[in-house]
Amino acid sequence: MIEQDEASAMRTGRVDLSKPLAPRVYAHAHAWGPWLLDAGRLCLCMVREGVTDPWNNIYEIDLEGVTGPYWLVGWLCQIRTKTWATPETLGHLTAALVDLFEPRDTMHPRHPAGTPQQMLLDRVVR
Numbered sequence: 001m002i003e004q005d006e007a008s009a010m011r012t013g014r015v016d017l018s019k020p021l022a023p024r025v026y027a028h029a030h031a032w033g034p035w036l037l038d039a040g041r042l043c044l045c046m047v048r049e050g051v052t053d054p055w056n057n058i059y060e061i062d063l064e065g066v067t068g069p070y071w072l073v074g075w076l077c078q079i080r081t082k083t084w085a086t087p088e089t090l091g092h093l094t095a096a097l098v099d100l101f102e103p104r105d106t107m108h109p110r111h112p113a114g115t116p117q118q119m120l121l122d123r124v125v126r
Helices: 005-012 069-080 087-101 114-124
Strands: 037-040 045-048 061-063
Touching: 005 061, 045 087, 069 087, 087 114
Parallel strands: none
Antiparallel strands: 037 045, 045 061
């Protein structure tokens, strides 16, 4: 995800595309709605409202197991079948996965930046 001023510059055509945008970095317990990042274990943890400890979770997703776009879609489909899943839960999970992996850019077969796991490690402060 890019900063707001960078996004508006891209819409207006006033951004220097020859320079790569700096990736955002996410720290332990960064939250996307009910999903918390456990930076030490590289997991996304679904927690109940008001919980700030990733260890006290309802469900967790091992981010190191995400090796390509298929796995991103697979996790969304898997969570959709859970009784506790809501449209908001899925929306927050989608936002987390997009922020962490930037699949539109980084998971293209010809992307030179490396594997999805390397992209994740570049974005998570451990």
